[in-house]
Amino acid sequence: MLRIHDAVSRRLLGLLAIAATLVAVAGCGSSSTSSKPAAKANPNGKFTIGYDVYWLGNSWSVQLAEEFKAAAARDQGHIKDVVYTQSDNQVQKQISNIQSMIARKVDAIIMTPISPTASVPVIEQAKRAGIPVILVAAQSNTTDYASDVRADDVVFGRTGAQWLVDTLHGKGNIYALNGLAGYSTDTLRFKGAQEVFKKYPGIKIVANAHAAWDTAQAKTAVSNMLASHPNVDGVWSQGGAMTLGAIQAFKAAGHKLVPMSGENSNGLMKAWKQLIDQGDTSFDSIGVVNPTWVGAEALTQTLDVLEGKPVKKDDLVNPAPITAKTLDRYARPDLPDSFWVNTKLGDADVKKLFAR
Amino acid sequence: MSARSGPRRPAGLGATTRAGLKPAIFVTLVSVLAVVVAAIASAPFRSSTNVESLLFQMAPLLLVAAGQATVILIAGIDLSVGSMMSLATVLAASGSAFGNSAVAVVAVVLLVGAIGGLANGLGVLSGVNPLVMTLATMAVFRGVALLVLGQPGGSVPSGLLTPLTNVYGHVPLPFVVALVAIVLLWFATAETRWGRSLYATGADERHAASAGLPVRRTILTAYLVAGLFAALGGLALVARIYSGDPLVGDPFALDSITAALIGGIAVTGGRGSVLAVVPAVLLLSLTDNLLNLFGVFSYWQYVAKGVILIVTLWGYHAAGSPSGLLAMARSGWRARDARAARGTKA
Incomplete structure (x- = not known):
C-alpha cells in the first residue's frame, strides 16, 4: 500500500546524489589489474615490507611486534621501509589492512592470521598480485603463503x-x-x-x-x-x-x-x-615455550624469500621447554610478570619496552 | 493523521522523508569530497584492489546499519546484531548440515535472523528495556554461534560462495544487494503505512497508539527487520571471510549504531532517513581505508571515527535538526511529549 507524494522528484534527487558518490567510488577502480608474476628474486635490493600487527591487547602480542621491530632496526641494510598496520584482533580489519598493503604494492607482507580460514582469500589475493606472504605465530588453511614461522x-x-x-x-x-x-x-x-x-x-x-x-x-x-x-x-x-x-x-x-x-x-x-x-x-x-622471537625469525625468512634463497615453508619452532633445572637461566626477577622469557630482544630493548 | 504525530512533520510523511534526507546532504557531500580528494591524492586508493576491498568492506556494515537505523527510528536499539551476524556466518559455514544447498543455507540464515529479531521484539513488547533485552540476546546468539562452530572455519557451500564473491566490473555482488535492500527498506519506511507507523511510534509511542496505529506490531516488525538485515549482513561477511567465525560480527554492534547516528537517525527515535546510512557507512569505511593507505597507526582510526561522530552531530544540530545524543540532551522525553501534545491540539 504505497502512497507516492508530490515530492518524489526531490527524493529522487537525493537518491541520485548518493548514487553519484558510489559511482565515483566504483569508477576509481577503472584501472585494470594485471596480475604480476611472482616477484623476482633480488639479492642486493632494499625492500618495502608490510607488517600487520594482529593485536596489541596482551603482553605476548606486544612483545611479538617488538621483536620484529628490533630485528628490522638491526637489518636496515635490506629494508627501505616498513609499512605497519594494526588489526586489533578483528578479522574484518585484518583483511582490509592486508588489502591496503596489496594496493600499496609492498614487496612482502608479514601477518599473523587472526582466523585460519578468513585469512585464506586475502593471502591468495596477495599471491596473485605477486606479493609473498610470510605468516608468523599462527597458521592459515591455504598453501599460498611463502613461509610460516610459529610454535606448533x-x-x-x-x-x-x-x-x-x-x-x-x-x-x-x-x-x-x-x-x-x-x-x-x-x-x-x-x-x-x-x-x-x-x-x-x-x-x-x-x-x-x-x-x-x-x-x-x-x-x-x-x-x-x-x-x-x-x-x-x-x-x-x-x-x-x-x-x-x-x-x-x-x-x-x-x-x-x-x-x-x-x-x-x-x-x-x-x-x-x-x-x-x-x-x-x-x-x-x-x-x-611459545617464543615471541618468531617475530624476528619472520623477518629473516621474508628477506630470504625476497633475495631468492630457499626457505622452509613451515618453519615450526618449538624450543626446548624450561624445566626446574634450566629455570635459573630464564627467570628475570628484575623484570615484570608480563615479560616473556626466551627472547631475542637485546637487554636495552627489553628495558625500554618495560620503562614505558 | 500525520499532523497528530508531532509538530515537526506537519505536512505528512513526504515531508518527513525530505526532512530526513536534507541533513544527510552534508554527510553525502563530505564523503563525496573525501572520495575525490583521496582519488587525486593517492594512487593506491584508485587501484582496483582497493576499490573492491572498500566496497566488500562496506556491504556488511551497510546492511546491519540499515537494520539498526530502523530500530533506532522507533527509539529502540539492537545490540545483538553483531552476534546475529556471527551466527549467520557459522550457519552458512555449516552448509553440509543443509545438504550443501545454497538456497537452503540462505533460507535457514534468514529464518534464524527473523526468529532472533522477533525474539528481541517480543522481549521489548513484554516491557524489557531494549538495551537490556538485546544485551541478553547478544549473549544468547554468541553462545549459539559458538555451539554451532567452536572456532573459525567450516565450509561454505560453493554454490553460495561463488555468487557471493562475484564482482561485476569492480562492484561486488554483496554491495549491490546491500544497496538494493537499503533502497527497498527506505521506500518502505518513507512511503508505506508501516513506515508512517514506524516514525509515529518512534516520535511518541503513546500518542501513536492513541491515534490507532498498530504500535505493537510496528515494534515487532522493526526488530524483525533488524534481525533479518543482520543475517543478510552476516552473509555479506561470508563473502569477505569465505568461512564461518563465531566472533567475527562483534565489532558491528557498535559500528552499526555509529553509522546510523552519523546518518542522522535521532537516537530518541522518529527522525532521520534509512537511506542516509549509505553516505555514513561510506564515510566510516573511507576513514579506515585512507588512514591505512597513508600509514596512520590504526588507533587513530578510532579517534577519527569518534571525532566524525561528534562533528556530524554538531552539524545536524547547527542545521536545526538535532540528532543523536544532542537531541537527547536538548529535548528530554517529557519536553517532547509536551510538544507532541501541543501539536495534537493545534
Whole structure:
C-alpha cells in the first residue's frame, strides 16, 4: 500500500546524489589489474615490507611486534621501509589492512592470521598480485603463503600434558585451564593435550574452564574448582599467566600445591623460582615455550624469500621447554610478570619496552 | 493523521522523508569530497584492489546499519546484531548440515535472523528495556554461534560462495544487494503505512497508539527487520571471510549504531532517513581505508571515527535538526511529549 507524494522528484534527487558518490567510488577502480608474476628474486635490493600487527591487547602480542621491530632496526641494510598496520584482533580489519598493503604494492607482507580460514582469500589475493606472504605465530588453511614461522600449538599442548602425565605417573585428577573459546590457539593446544590424556585412562579431567589466558580469571576459576573438586593432583594450563593464577588460588584456599604445566611467562618463572627457594617440593612446573622471537625469525625468512634463497615453508619452532633445572637461566626477577622469557630482544630493548 | 504525530512533520510523511534526507546532504557531500580528494591524492586508493576491498568492506556494515537505523527510528536499539551476524556466518559455514544447498543455507540464515529479531521484539513488547533485552540476546546468539562452530572455519557451500564473491566490473555482488535492500527498506519506511507507523511510534509511542496505529506490531516488525538485515549482513561477511567465525560480527554492534547516528537517525527515535546510512557507512569505511593507505597507526582510526561522530552531530544540530545524543540532551522525553501534545491540539 504505497502512497507516492508530490515530492518524489526531490527524493529522487537525493537518491541520485548518493548514487553519484558510489559511482565515483566504483569508477576509481577503472584501472585494470594485471596480475604480476611472482616477484623476482633480488639479492642486493632494499625492500618495502608490510607488517600487520594482529593485536596489541596482551603482553605476548606486544612483545611479538617488538621483536620484529628490533630485528628490522638491526637489518636496515635490506629494508627501505616498513609499512605497519594494526588489526586489533578483528578479522574484518585484518583483511582490509592486508588489502591496503596489496594496493600499496609492498614487496612482502608479514601477518599473523587472526582466523585460519578468513585469512585464506586475502593471502591468495596477495599471491596473485605477486606479493609473498610470510605468516608468523599462527597458521592459515591455504598453501599460498611463502613461509610460516610459529610454535606448533598442538605440540605446545601435548608437551605440557605429557610432562604432567609423567610427573603424576599416569594417574590422577586434574584441572584443565583453557584460553578463549573460538580461537584456534585455544582449540589446538587443548587438542594436543587431549591426545595425550586419552592414552592414560588413569588421568581424569575433573574440571575445565576458559580463563582467557589471564591470571585473575584463572584464579577465580581455580578457586571455584577447588571448592567443588578438592581432590586434585595436577593442573594442565595452556598459559603461563593462568598457571600463576592457579598457584595464587591454591595458596588462597590453603591447599597444598600440585604439579602444574605452564608457559614461558616471567610471572610464572618468578613464582616458581620463589617456591623452589622456599623449599616447596609439592609444586613443579614446565615452561612450554611459545617464543615471541618468531617475530624476528619472520623477518629473516621474508628477506630470504625476497633475495631468492630457499626457505622452509613451515618453519615450526618449538624450543626446548624450561624445566626446574634450566629455570635459573630464564627467570628475570628484575623484570615484570608480563615479560616473556626466551627472547631475542637485546637487554636495552627489553628495558625500554618495560620503562614505558 | 500525520499532523497528530508531532509538530515537526506537519505536512505528512513526504515531508518527513525530505526532512530526513536534507541533513544527510552534508554527510553525502563530505564523503563525496573525501572520495575525490583521496582519488587525486593517492594512487593506491584508485587501484582496483582497493576499490573492491572498500566496497566488500562496506556491504556488511551497510546492511546491519540499515537494520539498526530502523530500530533506532522507533527509539529502540539492537545490540545483538553483531552476534546475529556471527551466527549467520557459522550457519552458512555449516552448509553440509543443509545438504550443501545454497538456497537452503540462505533460507535457514534468514529464518534464524527473523526468529532472533522477533525474539528481541517480543522481549521489548513484554516491557524489557531494549538495551537490556538485546544485551541478553547478544549473549544468547554468541553462545549459539559458538555451539554451532567452536572456532573459525567450516565450509561454505560453493554454490553460495561463488555468487557471493562475484564482482561485476569492480562492484561486488554483496554491495549491490546491500544497496538494493537499503533502497527497498527506505521506500518502505518513507512511503508505506508501516513506515508512517514506524516514525509515529518512534516520535511518541503513546500518542501513536492513541491515534490507532498498530504500535505493537510496528515494534515487532522493526526488530524483525533488524534481525533479518543482520543475517543478510552476516552473509555479506561470508563473502569477505569465505568461512564461518563465531566472533567475527562483534565489532558491528557498535559500528552499526555509529553509522546510523552519523546518518542522522535521532537516537530518541522518529527522525532521520534509512537511506542516509549509505553516505555514513561510506564515510566510516573511507576513514579506515585512507588512514591505512597513508600509514596512520590504526588507533587513530578510532579517534577519527569518534571525532566524525561528534562533528556530524554538531552539524545536524547547527542545521536545526538535532540528532543523536544532542537531541537527547536538548529535548528530554517529557519536553517532547509536551510538544507532541501541543501539536495534537493545534
